[in-house]
Amino acid sequence: MNDITYKTTKDNINWQEVSDVLRRSGLSDHTPEEQKMIFTNSYAVVFVYDKDQIIGVGRALSDGVCQAAVYNIALEEEYQGYGIGRRLIGLLLDQVQGQNVILYTHPRTVALYEKMGFRRSKTAMCIFCGPEDTRRWMEETGFLLPEKYRFVDEYGREDMKH
Numbered sequence: 001m002n003d004i005t006y007k008t009t010k011d012n013i014n015w016q017e018v019s020d021v022l023r024r025s026g027l028s029d030h031t032p033e034e035q036k037m038i039f040t041n042s043y044a045v046v047f048v049y050d051k052d053q054i055i056g057v058g059r060a061l062s063d064g065v066c067q068a069a070v071y072n073i074a075l076e077e078e079y080q081g082y083g084i085g086r087r088l089i090g091l092l093l094d095q096v097q098g099q100n101v102i103l104y105t106h107p108r109t110v111a112l113y114e115k116m117g118f119r120r121s122k123t124a125m126c127i128f129c130g131p132e133d134t135r136r137w138m139e140e141t142g143f144l145l146p147e148k149y150r151f152v153d154e155y156g157r158e159d160m161k162h
Contacts, residue, residue, distance in 0.1 A: 001079075003049075004048065005048075005049045007046070008045060013036070013047060013054075014054060015035050016032045018047070018054060018057055019032040021055065021056065022074050024074075039057075043064065044060040045058070046088050046091045050079070055075065056085065056088050057088075058072060059071055059092070069102045069104070070103045070104075073088065085112075102124070107141060107143065126144070
């Protein structure tokens with residue numbers, strides 16, 4: 001793990017490697033050309049290298065003043081557990097310092113992000129525009145709560161009725 005380096009610029013990136021890392025992590029099936037557009041249009045980026053090979057990526061969208069959102073945090077499995085992912089996220093957060101940050105993550109990694117200071121939000125909402133089978137998988141896995149889900153303290157509240 002002595003040859004691990006981090007890059008926070010978008011210059012001279014092997015977009016095929018970015019696409020491969022995200023595909024292997026199960027986060028994205030976008031082509032290298034699409035990944036180039038996605039990351040180039042992002043406010044902040046981090047690429048993690050082992051020697052000259054990309055082994056991790058992450059990005060953030062931001063207005064540059066008060067709001068940011070972290071996406072596509074991926075690290076090859078054999079590099080996990082060594083603090084590399086924590087450093088990747090830290091470098092992203094450094095680039096959006098002083099802003100409110102939201103994060104969309106896999107249910108398996110909630111505890112990891114809690115250790116880094118993130119808190120769960122009861123009121124986050126999303127509109128998912130992918131295929132129906134992916135939406136079902138997201139519900140079964142815990143990414144999405146069932147439609148019209150209510151937390152215990154919301155039952156019977158007038159403002160929660162449809």
